[in-house]
Amino acid sequence: MYRTHHCGELRASHINQKVTLSGWVQKFRDKGFVAWVDLRDRYGITQLVFDADRTDKELMKSARNLGREFVVQVSGTVIERASKNPNIDTGDIEILVESLTLLNSAKVPPFTIEDDTDGGEELRMKYRYLDIRRNPVKNNLIFRHKVAQEVRNYLSSIEFIEVETPYLIKSTPEGARDFVVPSRMNEGQFYALPQSPQTFKQLLMVGGMDKYFQIVKCFRDEDLRADRQPEFTQIDCEMTFVEQEDILNTFEGLTKHLIKEINGVELSEFPRMTFDEAMKRYGNDKPDIRFGMEFGELNDVAQHKDFKVFNTADLVVGIAIPGGNSYSRKEIDKLIDWVKRPQIGALGMVYVRCNEDGTYKSSVDKFYDQNDLANWAEKTGANSGDLICVLSGQTSKVRAQLSALRMELAERLGLRNPKEFAPLWVTDFPLLEWDEDTQRYHAMHHPFTAPKPEDIKLLDTDPGAVKANAYDLVLNGNEIGGGSIRIHDKETQALMFNHLGFTEEEAKAQFGFLMNAFEYGAPPHGGIAFGLDRLVAILGGQETIRDFIAFPKNNSGRDVMIDAPAPIANDQLDELGLKTK
Missing domain, CATH: 2.40.50.140 (Nucleic acid-binding proteins)
Incomplete structure (x- = not known):
């Protein structure tokens, strides 16, 4: 041996x-x-x-x-x-x-196989099989295994059944771009790799499986970031005869179990917040609630003077930085430069120093007196010694800009403790969102999400006001799961397709199999999908998913180790019925 x-x-x-x-x-x-x-x-x-x-x-x-x-x-x-x-x-x-x-024997490795290596990221990805020998990567993969096993054990213990669904499916126009696969036996036709098993898990519910889950690979041809990969893994789940409360309770239980078993932390009930409230208080729909710095909307206390920048804005909003009055003018100018970067896009920033003696000093003292600034402090929850940062502009843009500033400041102030877990359910999302490029509404989640029953009547008169029976689970400022109660009758699904711009013929061509299934006794059902890569990274105290994936792609979507994607031979292209150059 x-x-x-x-x-x-x-x-x-x-x-x-x-x-x-x-x-x-x-x-x-x-x-x-x-x-x-x-x-x-x-x-x-x-x-x-x-x-x-x-x-x-x-x-x-x-x-x-x-x-x-x-x-x-x-x-x-x-x-x-x-x-x-x-x-x-x-x-x-x-x-x-x-x-x-x-x-x-072995060649001298291109970097040291030690915890603190001298290899850069691109080099280590090229020789990923060597990088896996290092403790940080090896331990991350073992950690991922433990999380996946706990998921399987917990869901199996409450009667969920793991079922595999196909990887070669049909391309659909909604959502991100599909990866497509040409069919040799059906020349000129293509499969798509699934962005999720959404329709298949709904069909499993029609089939009476009752509780389904799958730890499954999904594929999206989209721009990449630190927390995105072209192929990623979901914990995909669906249940029949459930309402939103049943889903939330079940998967709150799973999340509590994981955090307790993996991290030794016991959590109480998860707070809940509507989408509208999250946007108003934090500027995004996945707020990090481990720290404060909540938004204070200032329109009613900032648009009554002759300051044109504020008077012409849709929204004037600010946050209070704890202890920020200690910042030098140079440091504040750097903050202003930070929000004016193209990635953030603000045109400028107004600030107010909250002095220890109860007075205020602002960059707009010419327009606002001490009473005005005291009102700003009250709205933003600022105390003596804090710094108030104020942005203004078009509502959705300025909220996104201030949210980015809030997160940046939290990082600088050390307020995002990776060992602290702050979960949050965000509910009542808009069902539809308007796309300026296509000049039509798109499903905010997917076309199978049920509208709130009381809002269905608004679909014809005010579609943007319709709320979805949808929910996201947020952990430490990251969306780790999202789902909805699904449409389960043909009439409502046809209505939804119509409002998404599908003709009856297009809807039948794309989703006729699902519409037909709804005619054979489809039960009420709903579900959720967790991003396993992101969940594992957060439970492991990080937010970058790459080191928790055995063989990840780089920021260009390339596997530099095997040099993929790559051209294929002309005879292969000919066999697939694809033209060669």
Whole structure:
């Protein structure tokens, strides 16, 4: 056998035992009369010792020929380590090597296989199989496994059934761009890779499965960010005979279970907030509620003077930075420059210093007196020693700008503690949102989301005012899950397609299979999908998902390790019925 124990297993209780280990050479240290090798595998590191007094010359010579990342097998005796290492689990022992077998040599790796490596991100992604040997990446993948197992265990314990759905499906025009796959047997026709198993899980509910889940790969051909990949993993779930409250209670339970089992943190009931309230208080629909700095809307106390910038704005809104009055003028000017960057897009920023003596000093003292500024402080919840930052403009834009500033300041002030968990349900989303480019409404979630029953009558007169029976689960300022109660009757679904601009023929061509299924006794149903990559990253104290994915793509959507995407041969293109250049 290659090994009797792994490299993180041996302890003082194993002293005097004969053992066999296999692994990679982490380090080699030679003092002439004695040499040490750190042998590493997935489980840890064990120190090997080659002693001139106790090791024959040929074995000593073989040891000195070892290089970093050589794969070896050794046999020997566990002995007490003279100089113990409390930083590793095997630090009380070492192996006096009696035989050494070289299983494979190795080139010098392009970066050090250590926790603090000298390899840049692009280099490490090119040699990802080496990067996985490092503890940070290895431990992240093990952590992801534990989260996925807890998900499966919890959902299985409450009678959910895991069902696989197809990866080769039909392209649909709603949502992000599809990845398409040409069909060789049906020339000129294409499959699409699923952005989610949405229609299939609804069909499973029509099929009477009652409670379904799947940890499933999904695909979206969209612009990438740190928390996005072209292929990602969802915890996809659906239930029958449920209302919104049933869904929220079930998956609040799952989230509590994960945070308790994985992080040892017990959470109480999750607060809830409507979409409109979230936008008004925090400027976005996934607010981080671990800290304050809530928005204070200032229209009624800022648009009564001759300051044209505010008077012509749809919204004047501010936040109070705790202790911000200590900022120098230079630091405040840097904040102003920050919000004026193209990524944020503000035209400027007004500020107010809240002095310890109860007075105020602002950048617009020419227009506003102490009483006005005191009203601003009251609206933003500012105290003595704080700094009020005020932006103005078109409502949706200025909210997004101030939200970005709020998050940036929270990072600078250390208010986003990764070990603290602040979940939040956001409910009552708009059903539809207007798209200026296409000049029509699009589904804010997807076309199968049910409107609030009391709002259906507004679809013909005021579609933008219709609320969806939809909900998002937010954790630490990140959307980790989203779902809705679904439409389950053909008439309402046809009405929804009509308001999304589908003709009857287009709706039948795209979704006729679902409409037909609704004619055979579709039950009321609803569900939710969690982003597993993002959830794992947050539970692991991070927000970038890449290091929790075994083989991620870079920011251009490329796999630099296997060099994909890549051209394919002309004969393959011809076989698929695709024109060659």
